[in-house]
Amino acid sequence: MEKVKEGKAELILSKNVFFNLQMEFCRDISSLAVGAYCEEVGRRIHLVDGLCASGVRGIRYMLEDECVARVEFVDMDEDACKLAERNAKLNKLKNYKVHCCHINDFLFHKRGFDWVEIDPFGTPLPYLQSALASFRKEGMLSVTATDTAVLCGAHSRACLKNYGAVPIDNEYCHEIGVRILASAIVRQASTLNLGVEFCLSMSAQHFFKLFARVKAGADEAVASMKKLGYISHCPKCLNREWRMNPPLLKEKCPRCGGKFEHAGPLFLGELWNVKFPRRMKEMNQQRNYGNRLRIDEMLGLMEEEAGMPPTYFDLHKVAEKVKKSPPNFKSFMNRLKKSGFKVSKTHFKRNSVRTNAGIDGVEENY
Secondary structure, three states: OEEEEEOOEEEEEOOOOOOOHHHHHHHHHHHHHHHHHHHHHOOOEEEEEEOOOOOHHHHHHHHHOOOEEEEEEEEOOHHHHHHHHHHHHHOOOOOEEEEEOOHHHHHHHOOOEEEEEEOOOOOOHHHHHHHHHOEEEEEEEEEEEOOHHHHOOOOHHHHHHHHOOEOOOOOOHHHHHHHHHHHHHHHHHHOOOEEEEEEEEEEEOOEEEEEEEEEEOHHHHHHHHOOEEEEEEOOOOOOEEEEEOOOOOOOEOOOOOOEOEEEEEEEOOOOOOOHHHHHHHHHHOOOOOOOHHHHHHHHHHHHHHOOOOOOOEEHHHHHHHHOOOOOOHHHHHHHHHHOOOOEEEOOOOOOEEEEOOHHHHHHHOO
C-alpha cells in the first residue's frame, strides 16, 4: 500500500480502491467551496461524502474546514469502506461514520444534511433524486461529472437518452455541457419543490464541477424552471441566440440565412454567484495548496464571467470566418470596451471572450 499527502490529509492508497491523483485540483476547489458555504450560512454543517472510495474528500473537508461538524462516508464497496475507515483513523477524525451501502439507499433513508458530495465515475444522474431529497429546507449539492464527451456533443444520442437534451459539438461545447448538466439538476429539484442557485460552475481537464445551493419552496422551483431554454447557433456565421422556454425555435439564422443548430433544454441563468468565488479566492490565500496560483487564476476568471451573457467567442474561430489573423487579445478586449460593450475572459477556453457585443460587434472590432 502507498501513502500520500494531499492538502492537510495523509492517505493510505490501495490498488483495489480507485484514487485519481489528477483530481487534487478539483478537491482543492471543493474544500474552498465548503468553507465559503459555511461562512454564508453562518453555522457548522453535516456533510455526506457519497461514493467516498478512499475517503479523501470528507477527510480533507473536516481537516481544512473547521465548520464541518460531522461527515458520513458512504460507499457500497467493502474495500473502499475499510480504506475510508482506516484513513479517517489515520487522520484522527472524531465525528464521522462509514456506511457500507448504496448511496441512494442511504440518502433516501437518512435526511437532514447540509452538504451532499456526489463524485461518481461518469454521470451523476442516478444519484440526483436521492441527494436532493436528503436536504433540510436548504443545502448544497456538490456534483462532479466526468461524462463530458456525452455532454459536449461527441455522443449526442447518449446525451438525449441520458439527459433529455440535445448538445452541440462546437467551440463553446463545454459551456453547453455545463448548462445541460445544470438543467438536469434544476428539473430534478423542481419535482421535489426545490429551487436552485448555482454558486460556482467549472469545466476543467476531463470533468465538470457544479455547486448548487437548493432551497425548498414551490415559488423557488418555478423561478428556477423559468431559467431553462435553448441556445441556437449558426455554424455558417457564428451568430447565436438564446431564449427561455420558447414556444417555437427559429430554423434559419436571421443574420445570414444559415440553418440554426439548437442545444437544450439547458440552464440559461447565472452559473456563478460572484460573491462565492470571491470568498473562495480570499480563503485560498490562507491555504498552502500546491495549486494555489492556478486556483487563484481560475476563480478570478469566474468573477469576471459572472453577470455576463451565455456563450463566448473563440477568436481563432472568428478569424477563420472573417479570413483575418487573430487580433492581439488585450487590444481586442479594449476595443470592445471602448465601443461600449461588456467583455470578459472565460475560464472555459483560452483566447476566447464573453461579451454582449454579438457576432456583429465582435467582427466590427476585429
